[in-house]
Amino acid sequence: MTIGIPKALLYYRYGVMWEVFFTALGCKILIGPDTGRAIMEEGIALSAGECCLPSKIFLGHAANLIGKCDRILVPRFERTAADEEFCVRFWGLPDVVRGTLPGADILSYNLAGDERAGFIKLGAQLGFGLTKTLRAYQKAKKAQQNADAAAMARQNLLLSGGGMKILAAAHPYIIHDKYIGAPILRIMEDCGARPVFAEHCNRLLCRRRSKKLSRDLYWTVNKEILGAAVHLTGKISGVIFISAFPCGTDSLAAELALRRMRDIPAAHIILDEQSGEAGLQTRIECFTEILRERGKPSVAS
Amino acid sequence: MRPKSVISCPHMGSYHIIFGQLLRRLFPDAQVLMPPPITQKTVDIGGRYSPDFVCAPFKLNLGNYIEALEAGANTLFQSGLGCRYGYYGELQEQILRDLGYDFTFVCLSRQRARPLAVSAILRGAGCPLPAHKIGAAFYLAAKSAKILDEYEYWMRENVGFEAVPGSCAAIHENLLNALSRAFCLRDLRSAQSYAARAISKIKLNRPENPLRVGIVGDLYTLMEPSGNFYLEKQLAREGVAVSRIMGLCFLLTPKNRRRLIGESGGYLMYPVGANGADSVSQSLSYARMGYDGILHIKSFGCIPELNAAPALANLCGDEGIPILELSFDCHTSRAGTETRIEAFADMLRRKRDAKIRTPGA
Numbered sequence: 001m002t003i004g005i006p007k008a009l010l011y012y013r014y015g016v017m018w019e020v021f022f023t024a025l026g027c028k029i030l031i032g033p034d035t036g037r038a039i040m041e042e043g044i045a046l047s048a049g050e051c052c053l054p055s056k057i058f059l060g061h062a063a064n065l066i067g068k069c070d071r072i073l074v075p076r077f078e079r080t081a082a083d084e085e086f087c088v089r090f091w092g093l094p095d096v097v098r099g100t101l102p103g104a105d106i107l108s109y110n111l112a113g114d115e116r117a118g119f120i121k122l123g124a125q126l127g128f129g130l131t132k133t134l135r136a137y138q139k140a141k142k143a144q145q146n147a148d149a150a151a152m153a154r155q156n157l158l159l160s161g162g163g164m165k166i167l168a169a170a171h172p173y174i175i176h177d178k179y180i181g182a183p184i185l186r187i188m189e190d191c192g193a194r195p196v197f198a199e200h201c202n203r204l205l206c207r208r209r210s211k212k213l214s215r216d217l218y219w220t221v222n223k224e225i226l227g228a229a230v231h232l233t234g235k236i237s238g239v240i241f242i243s244a245f246p247c248g249t250d251s252l253a254a255e256l257a258l259r260r261m262r263d264i265p266a267a268h269i270i271l272d273e274q275s276g277e278a279g280l281q282t283r284i285e286c287f288t289e290i291l292r293e294r295g296k297p298s299v300a301s
Numbered sequence: 302m303r304p305k306s307v308i309s310c311p312h313m314g315s316y317h318i319i320f321g322q323l324l325r326r327l328f329p330d331a332q333v334l335m336p337p338p339i340t341q342k343t344v345d346i347g348g349r350y351s352p353d354f355v356c357a358p359f360k361l362n363l364g365n366y367i368e369a370l371e372a373g374a375n376t377l378f379q380s381g382l383g384c385r386y387g388y389y390g391e392l393q394e395q396i397l398r399d400l401g402y403d404f405t406f407v408c409l410s411r412q413r414a415r416p417l418a419v420s421a422i423l424r425g426a427g428c429p430l431p432a433h434k435i436g437a438a439f440y441l442a443a444k445s446a447k448i449l450d451e452y453e454y455w456m457r458e459n460v461g462f463e464a465v466p467g468s469c470a471a472i473h474e475n476l477l478n479a480l481s482r483a484f485c486l487r488d489l490r491s492a493q494s495y496a497a498r499a500i501s502k503i504k505l506n507r508p509e510n511p512l513r514v515g516i517v518g519d520l521y522t523l524m525e526p527s528g529n530f531y532l533e534k535q536l537a538r539e540g541v542a543v544s545r546i547m548g549l550c551f552l553l554t555p556k557n558r559r560r561l562i563g564e565s566g567g568y569l570m571y572p573v574g575a576n577g578a579d580s581v582s583q584s585l586s587y588a589r590m591g592y593d594g595i596l597h598i599k600s601f602g603c604i605p606e607l608n609a610a611p612a613l614a615n616l617c618g619d620e621g622i623p624i625l626e627l628s629f630d631c632h633t634s635r636a637g638t639e640t641r642i643e644a645f646a647d648m649l650r651r652k653r654d655a656k657i658r659t660p661g662a
Binding site: 048050051052076083087088089091092095096098099102108110214215216217218219245246247248249251252253254255256259260 | 384410412571604607609615
């Protein structure tokens, strides 16, 4: 059996885990290609106009996998803890894919607090017993933790080194996407700034630190982004918030962060399907120039 | 000495009567000042100071707050439940502070909406009542909401067929007055029996089988008519009986997750946030009851309703019932909405006529 995994949305958070889990169960996996123009166009054509760009891209990926694999993994993410939840978009993901693409055979699991329980159900859907599923889950969990720790170590090394560092404060599925996020990272590098990421920090710590900026925030990923901005203050030169239009959680959380962050320069870039690279270039260039000027003694005094 | 509190909260349809009644009971020493009615100015101010792509209720709430503060309010109330609404309060307070206003912000959102937390917060805001009296005030408000919802439900169904234009609205006005003055359950009973008597006396020219449209969607946009250009009124003028179950009481009734998914008839596997699954299950029951059309209304970018949209589209295709989806934001045009409603009503009428001419088709 081949399981197709769309390379979009929370693949960038749980991808390693999914790959190892299915491989350990003896399934073949097919990771979708990187996002490209064609996939994005297809996703846009399939979605309602006012859906957010990453969800459109996800639909494009899912459509692309039809016919190439037996089942397509479309998980549902509700909450990680009692007072922490994912954007409601993730609550409806399996239903949106099922409703839009009747030809897709969806494999789904529900993350509602207890991750293990979700994976046990996932294994059962594929016809595997409890022991085998649990063993695969533990292996997968370990692999994901190792991958996260490695990314964190790499970032810490970068942070302890010299040069200008900017927090690319965005959902991982935006900033790590090869089509919508990669140009931003390239431009940042071109301008002499090294991007650092919220998801490569200690996430638990970041979620706790986010309380400093926002008391009420309850979206897991946004908490990590805001917390990272707090956590990294002093180690980075600035923060660029990158949101996709019209991201529901960013519309509130990024706005609040921009209003409350006083001790670190911040910019906000909003991406949509019509974004041109020239606009991005100008904004990022300006921002890095400002940061450089700030660093000079004549301005700082 | 603490200055006298002047309390205000955002509008939501005619429920401001109930919010006002509740706040007056909870804070007998304070003055309750509802914001001026929502106008284009409210929409403009709210939109100007809100983030660009936040959902429209946020912008309207913010407009209400600014107008209330300008009118002299110094204590603002906000609540907050699922999806983005739970986070409105913190950002709205920050925006208003950045604008330079000085006020107390009381936010009863999410965990703070639990009964014990509510009474502690209210006490902190200067409510002198003991817990059981706070409970009684909420009970009275809930009962009032039920009476109002029942009348408004009847009114939506029948206002298009009243023999004397304005007679339903007049009863509505009187009922609102009675409810806002109500101080005990006896007042509510007399308001309720007034509404029942008035309904039985009103003259209607209701055809035997009028066009019927069911409305579903995101609750604020449904309940606040100035946010949707009074489209229910327009439908009534087109001679359509409008059915909408979603109201304040519906919002406050706890729902069983599993039953909800069952009622969505296989079109959904999971709850999709806020009232998305309700939109699907109610649309399905409208379709099965032989309604002529469904209106799906939401604010721009409303995620739960967007999650429900593919299921709704499939459902309407399978059941053969037309659906019109409308999104509202600060930039939505009145004329555009009215044209689409008119065209929708027209289409439903022709569909009905065609069915009569070719029976069985």
